Amino acid sequence: DIQMTQSPSSLSASVGDRVIVTCRASQSISTYLNWYQQKPGKAPKLLMFGTSSLESGIPSRFSGSGSGTDFTLIISSLQPEDFATYYCQQSWSSPYTFGQGTKLEIK
Amino acid sequence: QVQLQQSGPQLVKPSQTLSLTCAISGDSVSSNSAAWNWIRQSPSRGLEWLGRTYYRSKWHYDYVVSVKGRIIIDPDISKNQFSLQLNSVTPEDTAVYYCARVDSGHDWGRFEDWGQGTLVTVSS
Numbered sequence: 001d002i003q004m005t006q007s008p009s010s011l012s013a014s015v016g017d018r019v020i021v022t023c024r025a026s027q028s029i030s031t032y033l034n035w036y037q038q039k040p041g042k043a044p045k046l047l048m049f050g051t052s053s054l055e056s057g058i059p060s061r062f063s064g065s066g067s068g069t070d071f072t073l074i075i076s077s078l079q080p081e082d083f084a085t086y087y088c089q090q091s092w093s094s095p096y097t098f099g100q101g102t103k104l105e106i107k
Numbered sequence: 108q109v110q111l112q113q114s115g116p117q118l119v120k121p122s123q124t125l126s127l128t129c130a131i132s133g134d135s136v137s138s139n140s141a142a143w144n145w146i147r148q149s150p151s152r153g154l155e156w157l158g159r160t161y162y163r164s165k166w167h168y169d170y171v172v173s174v175k176g177r178i179i180i181d182p183d184i185s186k187n188q189f190s191l192q193l194n195s196v197t198p199e200d201t202a203v204y205y206c207a208r209v210d211s212g213h214d215w216g217r218f219e220d221w222g223q224g225t226l227v228t229v230s231s
Contacts (some may be wrong), residue, residue, distance in 0.1 A: 034217055043205055043221035044154070049214065087154060091216025095171045098154035 002026050002090050006099035012107040013078055021073040021102045023088035028068045032092035035064060035073050038101075039084045047086070048073070078104075109133040111206050111222035119200075119229050125193040129206030129222050136182045136189055137162045142209040144218065145180060145191045149202035160189060161211065196229045203227075 003026035013019050023033065031051040036044035046055045051071060052064040061076045075082055083106050088099040115127035127145075134141055142161035148154045158170035160180045170178050179192040193200060206222040209215060 032214070032216070034214075036218075043224050044218070045221070046217065046219055049217050055219075089154070089216070089218075091214050094156075094169060094216070096156045096216040098156075100153050 001095055002029060002093065002097050004088055004090055004097050004099040006086075006088055006102050008102060009100065010103040010105060012105050014107045015078050015080060017078045017107075019075045019078055019104065021086055021088075021104075023066075023071045023073070023099050025069045025071075025090055025092075029090045029092035031067050032090055033064075033066065033071045034089045034091055035062075036087045036089065036098075037082075037084045038087065044087060049091075080106075109208055109220045111208060111220055113204075113206055113222040113225045115225055115227075117225060117227055119196055119227060120231050121197055121229055122195055125191070125196050125200060125204075125227055125229070127191045127204055127206075127225055127227070128188055129190070130186070130188040131208075132187075134208065136187050137184055139163060140210060140212045142211050142215060143180070143182065143189045144207045144209060146205045146207055146218070147202040148205070148224075151199075152202070155202075157191070157193075159209070198229050201227065201229045 005024045033051045035048040037047045038044040048064045063074045085101045085103045110132045112130045119125045142159045144159040145157040177194045182189045203224045203226050205224050207218040208220040
């Protein structure tokens with residue numbers, strides 16, 4: 001199985017900050033990397049797919065990059081509604097696996 | 108707009124069977140372009156994809172190795188829903204369980220629509 005490792009596991013930031021979350025795959029997954037946002041008590045929500053394509057309705061302050069084994073999620077200017085937990089997930093091969101999550105908290 | 112509505116008991120005794128149902132609106136369980144998945148989330152295991160079913164001239168089933176032999180994902184065409192059965196549960200199976208839809212025309216592993224989640228506790 002492909003292991004997905006995120007860093008950091010938690011992050012404190014302020015509204016307006018630029019935030020970077022990284023995700024590493026244990027083997028190459030091309031650009032088959034998705035990001036999800038999860039708020040407490042809710043299901044994960046697809047944020048970005050194929051490394052850098054935004055899901056419909058997701059604001060452009062979110063962006064993604066990478067290929068192979070190393071990927072990043074960038075939030076250019078944090079908004080209050082962005083404080084949540086973010087998960088990367090590989091869709092290169094079954095079983096589909098997720099990172100352990102990055103919890104973004106208000107500083 | 109696809110909506111997934113989960114139902115099922117939230118407390119299961121050890122060694123018994125966990126059963127959950129996911130009712131689909133806005134799509135068909137026998138669609139030739141969708142796949143129907145179960146995913147669970149626990150503090151110890153994180154988010155874990157459990158398996159899927161999909162119809163492409165016949166029904167197909169894929170399960171993660173860690174629960175293979177204990178899991179059945181079953182479509183119900185008459186009710187437009189699919190179910191999860193997990194047998195011989197232990198406290199390790201305590202988790203929030205989600206159903207999720209994939210549009211296989213996009214990507215077989217892109218979970219685009221999710222149910223609301225069901226916390227299932229395994230305890231006597």
